[in-house]
Amino acid sequence: MDNQQANAEEASTSDSTPSKKRREKVALSARRPRAKATLNFGSDAEKGSEPASQGAQAGASVNDVAAEMNARTDEAAEQPLQQTATKGTRVRQRAQGKRTSPKPQLQPRTRAATQQLESQQLRPRPAPAITAPATPAKPVDGHTYRVGDCAFVITDENWEDDGIDEEEQVCEVCLKTDKKRGRRLIDLLECDRCLCGYHLDCLDPPLASVPDGDWRCPRCKAGGAAVATAEAGVPQRVGRRGAQQRPRGQTDRQKFLAGKLELGRIEALWRQGKETFFRCRWYCRPEDTMEGRQDHHTAREVFLQEVTDVNDVQTLLRPATVCAPSQLQDHPGDSVFVCDHMYHAGCAVFKALDDSDDGDVADISDDDSEADEGDTFKPVRASRGHGGGRRRCLQGGEEWASGRRKETLGLGAAGIPASIRARDRTPLETARAALALRSGPGVMPCRETERADIARFVEEAVAAGEDCLGQCLYVAGVPGTGKTATVQEVMRQLRARMDEGDLPAFRFVEINALRLPSPQHAYVQLYRALTGKHASPATAAEQLEAMYSGGAHGSSAPKRVTVVLVDEMDLLITKKQQVLYNLCEWPTRAGARLAVIGIANTLDLPERLMPRVASRLGGRRVVFQPYKRDQLKKIIEQRLSDAGVASVFHENAIKYAAGKVAAVSGDARRVLELCRKAAEIAEEEQQQPSADVPCAASTAAGPADGAAAPSTPPKSPGAAAAAGDEHRRTGVVVMGHVDAAIREMFRAVHMQLLSNACRLEKILLAALVMETRATGRSDAVLRGVFTRMDQLCAARQEALPYCGDVISAAVRLGAKRLVLAGPGAHRLSMRLALNVSTDDVVTALKADTSIEWMSQTNL
Amino acid sequence: MQAQRLLRQRLLDPQGAGMALRPELKAARAKLFKQLSTTVERPGANTSYLIIGARGTGKSLVAERTVAELDAKYNTNPDSPVVGVVRLNGLVHSADRVALREIARQLCAAFRVSFSRAASLGNNLDFLRDMLKELRKGHKSVVFVLDEFDLFAKPVKQTVLYNLLDALQASNIQAAVVGLSARFDVMEIMEKRVKSRFSHRRDIVLELDAAGFDHPGSGVPSLLAAMLALPEEEQGASPDAPCTTFAKAWNSSVRAALQDATLLAELRLLCDKGLGTPADLAQIALAAVMRAGREPGPLQLPCLTAAVAAAQHRSQVDATASLGILELFVLVAALRLHRRGYERVNFELLWAEYAKTAGMHHADVYSKPAAARAFQRLLDASLLFFTDARSERRSGLWEFSGVVARVEEPEVAQALQQRGQCPPLLKNWLAKDIVHVGSYANE
Incomplete structure (x- = not known):
């Protein structure tokens, strides 16, 4: 039976998962140890192998029970797994509706806990309908399942479907479902831990509106019983009901949490003879993991496992939904679960699930589908040194290269740390996190024209297809203006459009010149992206040349338009500029289907190249100007409002920070770091409500004070401190914080170092200043400085310095780069030059207190 | 005998595990620890930090102590470390190839992945990025400690710095880069691309102030005394610590020796000449300990005097x-x-x-x-x-x-x-x- 199953799998085309999982499913399910298993998965394989009897039993029981129920409208039958993420808080939304209310009108952000119905439409088992070859859907008992859906799976032999469909959540306090005040319906709030419902009014103290974030009921806060397992929930209710002893069964969700049902994700569906099988990947409950259920696990949390099993579709009970934590409010109903980690039972490690993984896979699958078009390229995961050619040496050993890296305990987390889950962050913390420098997926503000230009260029290149000729775009701008981020954003959008079918297929290759060992390795990258094969730089260059000189209908010409992004292009310049020449010349060949976008910092890079390269590269330019003050302000404000903490920063503070950075560089990273540091200072202040306030409380700052002592003395409370007090309590970031941040981050430190130098070094600096002034040159020989030091010390009754000590002092000053000193081996013949401005040195020396006579010296 | 061993271990330990920190170093360490623990706990809170200070003032000590504290706090499970450390030195790993290979080797060692020595520069670069992504999924973080940071910021391509700082910018990576340097203008010598990616956070470790010579916490004699002190507590003493009476006698004789006027004058002269950095003081302490090891009994004044005299750097003479x-x-x-x-x-x-x-x-x-x-x-x-x-x-x-x-x-x-x-x-x-x-x- 196993062989047949295996054969059937290989024959199926509906498989969308990587091929390696197939071979492992049986082995894994056999040898996996279960710590707290309430179910025996090992028996599932046998269950899958006896579909007929099982299915008959299940079907029969289902049919029997279902015959007692009324038909209802189908509600949650088909829900695709992924929905677009919406921003907002994590309030769980439940549809507040009676049975007759129309479905789509879900009232936003309410937590009414009326159970939504899973209806069962009673029909005898229909013939399974295969709708499309890509995603076959199997309607079973009235629900249609597609690959990628999640569903409850019956694994118990003695399954009895209680058929609880209608479950009305009642408020635990007043034991009523509805409660009206006037004409408005009071919302039912669902506790995140025990999933009991409470009316907003029935709480003590009563809440005015649905709170953001997590909410726990008073019983859970007081350390109530465990999460919504059936044993905890039901008896209490039954007990309290007293006379109203309605036999209450358990919903699917409760059964799952109690361990009677399992939850799985459908990975593949296929027919085999008369039966239909599906392969499902199990989810496990927190109790089944090594660390057990922790406090920070919510009630609806499940973990995706690596274990898969093949079962008959008869074992599917009802559909369910598993989504990411941020999308919880989009899915109404009771059979909704949250999953953001993967659990590997073999090594007992957790790994966070990542959206970006899909992105990586998609790149490879570009090549996969290309193979179907009869292309000559062999799209292969480049990590396998396969067929011909020497084996590449990858880092990390075999297990890294093959992708089975999840199995090492060293890389996965033994348990999800509670600090990751800490959801109650202060606004300042949230602001700090929002301002972090990260290139996350987001829309860059203030770059609309540039984005439109780049998008137009790429669209023209892609749409031209065969006629794509000579398309080179040059993007220039100082660092921190968002060039790479904008280009990536454009490519993301266009790729989404390509997936929908708006654009013809194209390929995107990214090359960063600073990640290459040498400029010639750019050929290697390009070659690997086009063919999936690895070659040395010279070979890759030859092959690419052959590929692109074949003409429009050559055998080796690529069939798709390739858009190449060359980042940090100025580092690809070699002596003969061959690499750049090739990169700019290949797009001009017939049939090359290549478009190049180059990014660099200098506007006139094409002019500095050879004319033949410059003419090709310099055709189209997009210039990213440094950000202006308003743009920087807008960037910060958008980041803060996206995270929902727009009021944390005072408006003046943002304006001040933006103005300061715009005047210097117009670098977006700098202003984000500045605001982040200001938020940190504000947070620190907030946590220390004592008199030892650092001088961040002072608002307007003059120029940096000269001989500032390293430890700032506490300022006496004044008017500024009083205002600072208020801000400190409320946790708002004001201009004073921004000012302190600027001083800490951007102030030159040489004044501190100058005042901290030792006595001999200070005398040496004084003598150096005098010597340079006397000779009129910018540098001096140490011998001359030494004689001057002797004179100085003799005149001031200071001990004459020993020349060896003076040489060491000069070398030390050179190490600090306060002066530029020659090598110490030259001893008294070494040349010295001041590296800081003379005025600064003079100021520091005159303000010095340790050498009494220094202030009277004529420097 | 045991006293010798203990003191030598403390003074010669490259990671400075036994040394007491003076107040400025404690403050610097606290700040750095706060930054790094935010990085470890919250995803996406990457940070790059710079510690500037003259030679011998204790920058490496601060960094190592902070790393040890992070290790003690977070790496509770020996099989699955939460915080990994990669240490690089600009003098040793100055070439790009060498530096990246060293990064790969230390990452593999920290997180139990097998290391292959023959991987090329490009492979190691890819490995660095992949590894950071994987570590994020497992809620783990890495701290990169770069000694002699200014040597990584050489005039030509600063690949190591660029790649490290660029990798930090990717979404939700949990990593931190701590640089130690003696040059005060190290930020200006960074290339503009690297400088833009660097978060300009820094801390300065200042030298011992001449004015605070007699300061009880951070003055020179008290530092010397701290370096030469033996632990005195009765309970909780490890078996290889010297017995308490000997320790008390030692400490009291050290204190008496440091009251001597001529010795203090010599030390003051040393400080004025700039030879009184904490590293130099450690050398003096070590020389004194070695001399004291020649005869039994606690440390006497002549040993200290001889050690101080030897520190005068008269090698040419x-x-x-x-x-x-x-x-x-x-x-x-x-x-x-x-x-x-x-x-x-x-x-x-x-x-x-x-x-x-x-x-x-x-x-x-x-x-x-x-x-x-x-x-x-x-x-x-x-x-x-x-x-x-x-x-x-x-x-x-x-x-x-x-x-x-x-x-x-x-x-x-x-x-x-x-x-x-x-x-x-x-x-x-x-x-x-x-x-x-x-x-x-x-x-």
Whole structure:
């Protein structure tokens, strides 16, 4: 039976998962140890192998029970797994509706806990309908399942479907479902831990509106019983009901949490003879993991496992939904679960699930589908040194290269740390996190024209297809203006459009010149992206040349338009500029289907190249100007409002920070770091409500004070401190914080170092200043400085310095780069030059207190 | 015996595990720890930090102590470390290839992945990025400690810095880069791309202030006392710690020795000259401990005095004082010529100068080949120096190649003082330009 199953799998085309999982499913399910298993998965394989009897039993029981129920409208039958993420808080939304209310009108952000119905439409088992070859859907008992859906799976032999469909959540306090005040319906709030419902009014103290974030009921806060397992929930209710002893069964969700049902994700569906099988990947409950259920696990949390099993579709009970934590409010109903980690039972490690993984896979699958078009390229995961050619040496050993890296305990987390889950962050913390420098997926503000230009260029290149000729775009701008981020954003959008079918297929290759060992390795990258094969730089260059000189209908010409992004292009310049020449010349060949976008910092890079390269590269330019003050302000404000903490920063503070950075560089990273540091200072202040306030409380700052002592003395409370007090309590970031941040981050430190130098070094600096002034040159020989030091010390009754000590002092000053000193081996013949401005040195020396006579010296 | 071992271990430990931190270092460490623990706990809170301070002030100590604290706090499960550390040094790992391979090796060692030495630079770069992504999924973080940070920021491509800081910018990576440097302008020498990606957070570790010499927490004598102190507590003492009575006796004698006025004056002089950095103090303490190990009993004052005296850095003087008479004559001849204005001299000139003393009726008259030997010996001792580096290879014309003296007159004068039997002619010859011939017959 196993062989047949295996054969059937290989024959199926509906498989969308990587091929390696197939071979492992049986082995894994056999040898996996279960710590707290309430179910025996090992028996599932046998269950899958006896579909007929099982299915008959299940079907029969289902049919029997279902015959007692009324038909209802189908509600949650088909829900695709992924929905677009919406921003907002994590309030769980439940549809507040009676049975007759129309479905789509879900009232936003309410937590009414009326159970939504899973209806069962009673029909005898229909013939399974295969709708499309890509995603076959199997309607079973009235629900249609597609690959990628999640569903409850019956694994118990003695399954009895209680058929609880209608479950009305009642408020635990007043034991009523509805409660009206006037004409408005009071919302039912669902506790995140025990999933009991409470009316907003029935709480003590009563809440005015649905709170953001997590909410726990008073019983859970007081350390109530465990999460919504059936044993905890039901008896209490039954007990309290007293006379109203309605036999209450358990919903699917409760059964799952109690361990009677399992939850799985459908990975593949296929027919085999008369039966239909599906392969499902199990989810496990927190109790089944090594660390057990922790406090920070919510009630609806499940973990995706690596274990898969093949079962008959008869074992599917009802559909369910598993989504990411941020999308919880989009899915109404009771059979909704949250999953953001993967659990590997073999090594007992957790790994966070990542959206970006899909992105990586998609790149490879570009090549996969290309193979179907009869292309000559062999799209292969480049990590396998396969067929011909020497084996590449990858880092990390075999297990890294093959992708089975999840199995090492060293890389996965033994348990999800509670600090990751800490959801109650202060606004300042949230602001700090929002301002972090990260290139996350987001829309860059203030770059609309540039984005439109780049998008137009790429669209023209892609749409031209065969006629794509000579398309080179040059993007220039100082660092921190968002060039790479904008280009990536454009490519993301266009790729989404390509997936929908708006654009013809194209390929995107990214090359960063600073990640290459040498400029010639750019050929290697390009070659690997086009063919999936690895070659040395010279070979890759030859092959690419052959590929692109074949003409429009050559055998080796690529069939798709390739858009190449060359980042940090100025580092690809070699002596003969061959690499750049090739990169700019290949797009001009017939049939090359290549478009190049180059990014660099200098506007006139094409002019500095050879004319033949410059003419090709310099055709189209997009210039990213440094950000202006308003743009920087807008960037910060958008980041803060996206995270929902727009009021944390005072408006003046943002304006001040933006103005300061715009005047210097117009670098977006700098202003984000500045605001982040200001938020940190504000947070620190907030946590220390004592008199030892650092001088961040002072608002307007003059120029940096000269001989500032390293430890700032506490300022006496004044008017500024009083205002600072208020801000400190409320946790708002004001201009004073921004000012302190600027001083800490951007102030030159040489004044501190100058005042901290030792006595001999200070005398040496004084003598150096005098010597340079006397000779009129910018540098001096140490011998001359030494004689001057002797004179100085003799005149001031200071001990004459020993020349060896003076040489060491000069070398030390050179190490600090306060002066530029020659090598110490030259001893008294070494040349010295001041590296800081003379005025600064003079100021520091005159303000010095340790050498009494220094202030009277004529420097 | 055990005291010796304990103190030596403390003073020689490269990670400074046993050293007490002075208050400024404690503050710096607290700040750094706060930054790094935010990075470890919250996803996406990457940070890059710079510690600037002169040589020997304790930057590496702060970094190592913070890393040890992070380790103690977060790595509770020995099989699955939450925080990994990668240590790089700009002097050792200056080449890009070497640095990236070292990063890969340390990452593999920290997180139990097998390391392959033959991976190329591109592979290691890809591996770095992949590894950071995987670590994020497992809620783990890495701290990169880069010593001699300014050597990574060399003028040409700063690949290591760029790649590290660029990797930090990717979404939700949990990593931190801590750089230690002595140059105060290290941020200006970073390339503009690297500088833009660097979050300009920094801390300065200042040297010991001369004004705070007697300060109980951070003054020089108290630091020395802290370095030489033995643990005194009765309970909780490890079995290899010396017994309490001995420890008490040791500590009290150290304290008494540090009250001595002359010793304090010497220390003050050292600090004024800039030789009183904490690293130098550690050297002094180590020398004192070594000397004290020669006789039983607690540390006495002479050991400390001798250690302080040895820290005076008079190596040129000592080297000169140990030369033979002919070498000294040749050296003094070179100095006279320099004084007269010859920037460079050669052997012929030196011989001519030395030959002028032949008429002064003294005993140290040697032949030219002997003088040539002496000249070679001075070259070997680096007291004379070829100005043109290629002259060393041209053996034929060495008599005429320019040399320059690397010692100064005061040093030689002191060396002559220090030397036992020094002919007075030599001293006079050094001191004066014109030497009268007749006066030596009587001395």
